[in-house]
Amino acid sequence: MSSFLILGGMLAASIASPLPAFAADAAQASVASELTTPKQRLDTLFAELKRERDQDKAREISNRIRVEWQDSGSATVNLLMQWASKAVETNRQATALDIFDQVITLSPRYIEGWNQRATLHYQMGNYRKSMSDINQVLAIEPRHFGALAGMAAILTSSGQDELALRAWEQFLDIYPADRKAQEQLGELEEKLAGDRT
Template identity: 40%
Template sequence: MLKRLKIHFFIMSLSIVMAVSPATVFSQGLPELPPQEDPDSPPLSPEDMIPEKPSPDEALPDLGKDRNALQKKQAEIDRLLAVLKRTPDYKEAGKISRQIQGLWAQSGSDTIDLLMQWAEDAINEQDYAMALDFLDNVVALQPDYAEGWARRAAVHVQLNDLKLAMSDLKRSLELEPRNYNALFLVGSILEMTGRNKLALHAYEDALKIYPQMQRAQKHVADILEEQTGQAI
């Protein structure tokens, strides 16, 4: 009973978050983050920077390489996003999310895929300057690849350049407005800089697309608990 009441309160709290236009969110001036007490513990975790990939037993569909491959890929993404939105089990939703991420990651270019892998390796080694070099090349070579902009935004956060991070996220979401990881990152940046009301809106937008996104649920619950003084 108590658990149901907590869930009900959580849902009701989400419903009263004030709607804020994306233009308002991205026009906010952002201060720099304070220096990290532990330089080896940057603002974002690897999970926040690199979306989880499908496991070996979660093979992506073979969409072929003919001229209709892009249309097939988009149709499959649309289908999976629709399923994700109505999936109540968080484990099953996580599997669907990984499949979506796998499809979004497909750039259609071996060069871009290699640069993205090198950037991921550099991120895992916390060599963010090197990762930025690779991602600069990604967005220059393929400016319509939404994942490149989102990944570079995360690196900008680690390097404490939040204005560039938000600029990259704006571009990424223009290319793929349903990228819930990019929306989560927008929320994270806003929350880091004390703009909790705007952060709630960004997290809420991510949850509209991926309702079982536990990271977003936790951040919303934490902010609401801080605002209301009540445990969610």
């Protein structure tokens, strides 16, 4: 009974001295951000990206998605990713590959470990290994537009234009405002139409 009275008194005190409107909004936003999971934030961002037709605004949304992807939730993995990035920048590919291997072993559901290793394999001309890593990325996050673009590039370079076309279509279904993807799709459609005539 006494705890009820204490709670009632606290409630009355909070009603008697309300927060300024902006402070209340900030408090609500803070509570809302604490309640959202990374998956919920990504789902919201992907819904925004799919609706956005302005290229610049869509790029901002895609950058926010990339920020979400980059945070592994582990300080150790985040540090390893920084080391791997530095190794790539300084042209030490073997070291970077070793670090990416460690990241994937420590956190196999962390898509950027797979994605960054796929990118490095692609840069080194190891297309088969890159495609294998891309498939892992897409198994974890089918909306990973960067992995789909990488897949399309590999398929195009290996002459598999029909499959590359499908990859670009999937990309644009997720990220419709990307002009480069639109151009790539258009070029492939023209090429394939020319091949059929």
